[in-house]
Amino acid sequence: MPGQELYNVPGLRFLAPLLPFTLAIIGTAIANFPISFTGGFLPAPLFGLMPVYFWGLLRPDLMPPWAALLVGLTEDLLSGGAPGIWAVSFVASYIFIDRQRDSLAGLASYGAILGFAAALLVAAGTAFAVVAVYYWRLPPVAPVIVALAVNVVWYIPALWFMNKVQHHFVGPLRSDF
Amino acid sequence: MANGSLRLARNRSGAPISLAVCAVLAVILVLLGRVQPTLFDRARAYASDRAAPALETMRLPLRAADAWIGNLADIFNVYRENMQLKEQNARLRQWQNAALALEQRLKRYRLLLNAVPDPELGNVTAHVIGRSNRPFLNTMILDAGRRQQVKPGEAVVDDRGMIGRIFLTGDHTSWVILLTDLNSRIPVSIEPGNVQAILAGDNSVAPLLEISGQGVHLRAGQQIVTSGDGALLPAGLSVGKVFWDGSDFRAGLYADSGHSDDVRVLDLKLPAEKLPSVSAGDLPVTAAGLAPLTPPPPKVTQPALQPSTAASPTDAAKLSAPARPTVAQQTPAAAAKPPAHQPPPAPDETPDDQ
Numbered sequence: 001m002p003g004q005e006l007y008n009v010p011g012l013r014f015l016a017p018l019l020p021f022t023l024a025i026i027g028t029a030i031a032n033f034p035i036s037f038t039g040g041f042l043p044a045p046l047f048g049l050m051p052v053y054f055w056g057l058l059r060p061d062l063m064p065p066w067a068a069l070l071v072g073l074t075e076d077l078l079s080g081g082a083p084g085i086w087a088v089s090f091v092a093s094y095i096f097i098d099r100q101r102d103s104l105a106g107l108a109s110y111g112a113i114l115g116f117a118a119a120l121l122v123a124a125g126t127a128f129a130v131v132a133v134y135y136w137r138l139p140p141v142a143p144v145i146v147a148l149a150v151n152v153v154w155y156i157p158a159l160w161f162m163n164k165v166q167h168h169f170v171g172p173l174r175s176d177f
Numbered sequence: 178m179a180n181g182s183l184r185l186a187r188n189r190s191g192a193p194i195s196l197a198v199c200a201v202l203a204v205i206l207v208l209l210g211r212v213q214p215t216l217f218d219r220a221r222a223y224a225s226d227r228a229a230p231a232l233e234t235m236r237l238p239l240r241a242a243d244a245w246i247g248n249l250a251d252i253f254n255v256y257r258e259n260m261q262l263k264e265q266n267a268r269l270r271q272w273q274n275a276a277l278a279l280e281q282r283l284k285r286y287r288l289l290l291n292a293v294p295d296p297e298l299g300n301v302t303a304h305v306i307g308r309s310n311r312p313f314l315n316t317m318i319l320d321a322g323r324r325q326q327v328k329p330g331e332a333v334v335d336d337r338g339m340i341g342r343i344f345l346t347g348d349h350t351s352w353v354i355l356l357t358d359l360n361s362r363i364p365v366s367i368e369p370g371n372v373q374a375i376l377a378g379d380n381s382v383a384p385l386l387e388i389s390g391q392g393v394h395l396r397a398g399q400q401i402v403t404s405g406d407g408a409l410l411p412a413g414l415s416v417g418k419v420f421w422d423g424s425d426f427r428a429g430l431y432a433d434s435g436h437s438d439d440v441r442v443l444d445l446k447l448p449a450e451k452l453p454s455v456s457a458g459d460l461p462v463t464a465a466g467l468a469p470l471t472p473p474p475p476k477v478t479q480p481a482l483q484p485s486t487a488a489s490p491t492d493a494a495k496l497s498a499p500a501r502p503t504v505a506q507q508t509p510a511a512a513a514k515p516p517a518h519q520p521p522p523a524p525d526e527t528p529d530d531q
Contacts, residue, residue, distance in 0.1 A: 034308055034318050035232065035307060043312060076210075080314055080352060081311065082211070087206050127313065139312075139359055139379060140379055
């Protein structure tokens with residue numbers, strides 16, 4: 001019916017809980033499609049981390065820790081890098097989100113973007129540390145900083161999109177009413 | 178556009194336990210990846226083979242857009258670039274003539290010296306259908322795979338120099354690890370001086386030169402080529418130039434991996450060395466010109482005949498009975514002597530004439 005949200009439609013209600021994880025997997029696949037519009041100058045954003053952060057904050061029942069692990073594993077698989085680096089980074093970011101949920105949820109406007117930047121910094125820092133130990137040398141910091149900036153910029157339209165999905169398709173937790 | 182406008186949900190499941198379990202699983206995965214780096218290779222090759230048609234479809238419009246955008250800036254510099262290109266063309270023609278003369282001279286010298294010819298190089302031309310630029314990874318995807326005889330470890334070059342190496346092949350696609358990638362380490366030689374070094378990528382635009390020799394002095398502008406050590410890569414492929422960045426010597430690469438669209442995959446066709454079969458002439462003794470010793474004649478041992486040891490009475494009778502004298506033994510001297518217990522002579526024995 002017009003104006004009726006997906007989570008209120010009886011036949012389609014079961015799809016709502018699958019959306020956050022599905023969007024994270026789709027985002028990972030899109031980000032790892034090896035097409036660069038900048039000739040490889042700018043790195044691809046971590047589209048998989050954005051739903052993990054967003055729904056890990058708002059609906060941890062729909063984005064549990066194992067979902068963050070699987071999304072990270074998908075990122076490892078499609079990116080071509082050493083296995084496990086992004087899986088452990090996404091889980092580390094989820095731990096940060098879980099510990100700071102009250103602080104991060106209270107952020108509004110630009111603060112929301114800064115919250116994501118903090119979670120992204122945890123993920124990137126973990127990946128940096130793992131890569132340094134993995135190859136036993138320090139990788140350059142400049143590509144990581146550029147990747148952080150690219151991801152923060154892309155989070156702005158992604159946040160708008162995820163808000164729409166949350167309002168119209170996913171909805172709040174039933175027991176919160 | 179704020180997280181605070183949405184109702185916050187509390188995780189009612191056993192979050193700390195599942196979080197700890199996931200963290201442990203992630204660490205195990207990292208360790209497993211360290212032990213088995215090719216864990217995901219088959220899945221990646223399968224994914225790139227399936228995505229190859231879509232990548233090829235998107236490549237052409239992207240390439241056209243890239244060329245169009247690049248041409249926009251060139252419109253303002255057409256006259257100046259034209260003059261520069263004419264000057265470069267004239268200089269290059271002079272170098273071309275000199276290079277041809279030097280090549281002929283080199284061929285004559287090789288013939289005179291009976292030099293071992295360079296190994297044959299096969300090549301496959303491929304198009305770049307994808308690029309992946311990550312903070313810790315720099316790869317390309319080519320539209321040639323096992324069906325086109327591409328194998329892991331082969332060098333990838335463009336018209337300017339070496340770009341990288343194949344590290345994963347599917348049926349129709351291959352993944353290239355660029356020289357700038359953190360995982361890339363190749364043996365190189367710095368000319369002049371034939372200084373051996375390792376070109377180690379660190380995800381920067383200029384890979385690091387690791388020199389193991391002591392007392393080596395490098396200068397900016399020296400040429401870097403592949404050394405061919407280990408017979409993994411062909412020797413003599415152009416890589417770049419040496420420059421000093423203030424703390425280390427690095428390589429300014431000739432190839433531009435961000436804009437190369439058509440590349441060649443080089444197959445170093447070195448046949449596997451076969452061990453020669455060993456012959457008698459390979460023995461150290463014969464190699465020194467000495468005749469081998471003749472083996473000593475075999476000793477004939479006579480078995481001791483004992484009556485008590487006979488197995489049966491007939492055997493004992495045979496053993497105790499005197500041997501039938503032969504014709505040669507029928508002499509007075511032989512007849513006077515009691516016959517000794519001797520085994521009957523063999524048919525081919527010639528009796529001694531006494």
